Amino acid sequence: xxxxxxxxxxxxxxxxxxxxxxxxxxxxxxxxxxxxxxxxxxxxxxxxxxxxxxxxxxxxxxxxxxxxxxxxxxxxxxxxxxxxxxxxxxxxxxxxxxxxxxxxxxxxxxxxxxxxxxxxxxxxxxxxxxxxxxxxxxxxxxxxxxxxxxxxxxxxxxxxxxxxxxxxxxxxxxxxxxxxxxxxxxxxxxxxxxxxxxxxxxxxxxxxxxxxxxxxxxxxxxxxxxx
Amino acid sequence: xxxxxxxxxxxxxxxxxxxxxxxxxxxxxxxxxxxxxxxxxxxxxxxxxxxxxxxxxxxxxxxxxxxxxxxxxxxxxxxxxxxxxxxxxxxxxxxxxxxxxxxxxxxxxxxxxxxxxxxxxxxxxxxxxxxxxxxxxxxxxxxxxxxxxxxxxxxxxxxxxxxxxxxxxxxxxxxxxxxxxxxxxxxxxxxxxxxxxxxxxxxxxxxxxxxxxxxxxxxxxxxxxxxxxxxxxxxxxxxxxxxxxxxxxxxxxxxxxxxxxxxxxxxxxxxxxxxxxxxxxxxxxxxxxxxxxxxxxxxxxxxxxxxxxxxxxxxxxxxxxxxxxxxxxxxxxxxxxxxxxxxxxxxxxxxxxxxxxxxxxxxxxxxxxxxxxxxxxxxxxxxxxxxxxxxxxxxxxxxxxxxxxx
Numbered sequence: 001x002x003x004x005x006x007x008x009x010x011x012x013x014x015x016x017x018x019x020x021x022x023x024x025x026x027x028x029x030x031x032x033x034x035x036x037x038x039x040x041x042x043x044x045x046x047x048x049x050x051x052x053x054x055x056x057x058x059x060x061x062x063x064x065x066x067x068x069x070x071x072x073x074x075x076x077x078x079x080x081x082x083x084x085x086x087x088x089x090x091x092x093x094x095x096x097x098x099x100x101x102x103x104x105x106x107x108x109x110x111x112x113x114x115x116x117x118x119x120x121x122x123x124x125x126x127x128x129x130x131x132x133x134x135x136x137x138x139x140x141x142x143x144x145x146x147x148x149x150x151x152x153x154x155x156x157x158x159x160x161x162x163x164x165x166x167x168x169x170x171x172x173x174x175x176x177x178x179x180x181x182x183x184x185x186x187x188x189x190x191x192x193x194x195x196x197x198x199x200x201x202x203x204x205x206x207x208x209x210x211x212x213x214x215x216x217x218x219x220x221x222x223x224x225x226x227x
Numbered sequence: 228x229x230x231x232x233x234x235x236x237x238x239x240x241x242x243x244x245x246x247x248x249x250x251x252x253x254x255x256x257x258x259x260x261x262x263x264x265x266x267x268x269x270x271x272x273x274x275x276x277x278x279x280x281x282x283x284x285x286x287x288x289x290x291x292x293x294x295x296x297x298x299x300x301x302x303x304x305x306x307x308x309x310x311x312x313x314x315x316x317x318x319x320x321x322x323x324x325x326x327x328x329x330x331x332x333x334x335x336x337x338x339x340x341x342x343x344x345x346x347x348x349x350x351x352x353x354x355x356x357x358x359x360x361x362x363x364x365x366x367x368x369x370x371x372x373x374x375x376x377x378x379x380x381x382x383x384x385x386x387x388x389x390x391x392x393x394x395x396x397x398x399x400x401x402x403x404x405x406x407x408x409x410x411x412x413x414x415x416x417x418x419x420x421x422x423x424x425x426x427x428x429x430x431x432x433x434x435x436x437x438x439x440x441x442x443x444x445x446x447x448x449x450x451x452x453x454x455x456x457x458x459x460x461x462x463x464x465x466x467x468x469x470x471x472x473x474x475x476x477x478x479x480x481x482x483x484x485x486x487x488x489x490x491x492x493x494x495x496x497x498x499x500x501x502x503x504x505x506x507x508x509x510x511x512x513x514x515x516x517x518x519x520x521x522x523x524x525x526x527x528x529x530x531x532x533x534x535x536x537x538x539x540x541x542x543x544x545x546x547x548x549x550x551x552x553x554x555x556x557x558x559x560x561x562x563x564x565x566x567x568x569x570x571x572x573x574x575x576x577x578x579x580x581x582x583x584x585x586x587x588x589x590x591x592x593x594x595x596x597x598x599x600x601x602x603x604x605x606x607x608x609x610x611x612x613x614x615x616x617x618x619x620x621x622x623x624x625x626x627x628x629x630x631x632x633x
Contacts, residue, residue, distance in 0.1 A: 062625075088535045094533045102527060105233070117534065
């Protein structure tokens with residue numbers, strides 16, 4: 001039998017409910033899955049199917065009500081918010097649909113922010129930030145404000161910010177939803193390429209079948225139930 | 228990017244709102260500086276008045292401060308000239324003025340009133356008291372005698388009640404040091420005011436030699452010691468006590484300035500309450516505007532939290548912004564405060580007389596560095612507290628709730 005520690009993500013019987021007055025809405029129902037390290041996995045389903053909720057729980061920015069969740073073998077269900085924040089700081093990168101870049105920070109500062117949270121030295125921050133910007137092809141845009149970038153460039157900045165600290169897990173929620181088809185394809189290729197380079201596990205929520213085709217594995221989800 | 232640089236960019240993000248917030252802090256700061264400066268100036272003025280009246284240190288027989296004299300100079304100092312010579316030898320002492328206090332009746336022949344007399348070196352007294360002993364009709368040029376009779380100065384209100392004027396002949400009746408009665412005819416040399424209504428109703432001043440003759444004594448009641456620099460008054464007093472005989476005691480001006488203490492107590496409460504209200508206004512105004520900023524940036528807070536920032540780090544970011552707003556506010560507030568403090572002497576505005584006084588005083592405000600430092604620190608701390616207060620809830624919000632915030 002395989003052990004939880006062998007997987008980047010190991011979910012066992014996970015359920016999550018939203019309590020709206022007297023009605024309980026089941027967002028995730030008895031989800032069980034294992035994701036190998038370095039995998040590039042898509043969770044596919046229509047809007048409201050629970051894929052984003054599942055990814056948020058896996059990224060430790062949301063909680064679950066039942067079941068077990070092991071991240072790199074660690075039972076994170078038993079951790080408090082401070083401990084979860086500590087794990088997010090070191091182990092988890094996020095790529096949001098709306099990019100969520102900080103407008104008062106330029107590209108360099110947005111990307112380097114996670115490194116500064118880790119307390120790295122100025123020279124380390126500079127070297128590692130410029131390295132990842134080079135990899136996403138934005139080194140000449142380092143001093144620009146996010147407002148001066150196109151949608152595709154902004155998402156590349158977000159990818160750089162998610163990967164700069166070399167996380168073991170990257171959560172990408174509809175990363176191409178706001179992009180045209182050509183740019184979306186480039187973004188997916190970039191994520192996959194960098195994911196392989198950094199040995200990061202990517203969990204991607206998408207309802208775009210074409211994007212899912214690029215992934216190592218596709219997990220379907222409908223009404224909170226995994227296919 | 229340092230935390231301060233990030234805070235500065237966030238402050239500059241919505242300039243109009245930030246300027247409004249900074250102005251609130253600046254006006255609060257200026258209001259505290261001006262009201263505090265006015266209170267300090269009033270205290271200084273009252274303290275100066277009290278010190279000019281009693282001297283920085285009063286030296287007298289111990290019993291003079293503790294018991295009531297039954298006859299004039301009962302607890303007086305014998306051979307005061309020895310003490311005066313010894314004290315005047317000290318470079319730190321500017322004046323040593325002997326005083327003989329007494330009371331009795333003063334009469335114009337038709338009407339007799341109670342007076343409170345002081346035998347003193349009148350010209351020296353006028354010199355040290357300045358505005359607190361001045362002639363109603365100009366400067367005091369006192370001669371011990373006038374037309375062969377002892378000369379006296381009388382208070383403005385006493386002169387009005389006795390229908391006396393300069394040159395009027397009045398009779399002073401008082402107890403002598405031995406307890407018998409004595410009287411003396413005197414000519415009014417000048418009519419004076421101390422600025423205190425009650426004092427002007429009873430005040431009679433005459434030369435100390437004439438007063439001693441009236442009371443048939445060689446004693447004086449007390450010595451008023453005026454220092455060149457009042458800063459070291461406590462140290463000089465201790466030296467005086469250690470070098471004096473055991474019979475004499477001393478009191479600082481502040482230990483006898485009951486009016487100063489009571490006005491200060493009232494003003495402390497009034498200006499303390501005013502300051503508290505202004506501080507609350509600053510706190511709530513800055514909190515209110517920062518709360519708007521926090522609400523607008525809730526999604527950003529969610530992003531920072533998702534990236535691994537702890538709530539206290541988010542709060543610290545807003546506290547830095549509050550600190551910058553506070554610093555900008557106090558710099559502006561200091562400029563306003565200094566502009567008001569430096570322009571008031573040129574405007575020549577007068578305050579109405581405080582309770583018990585017959586003369587007003589100039590509307591001025593002090594601007595000591597200590598006051599500015601304390602109020603600046605208070606405003607910056609208030610802005611930091613306002614930022615902490617406004618951001619702590621959003622920083623603790625569940626990450627998903629913050630990210631979904633619209």
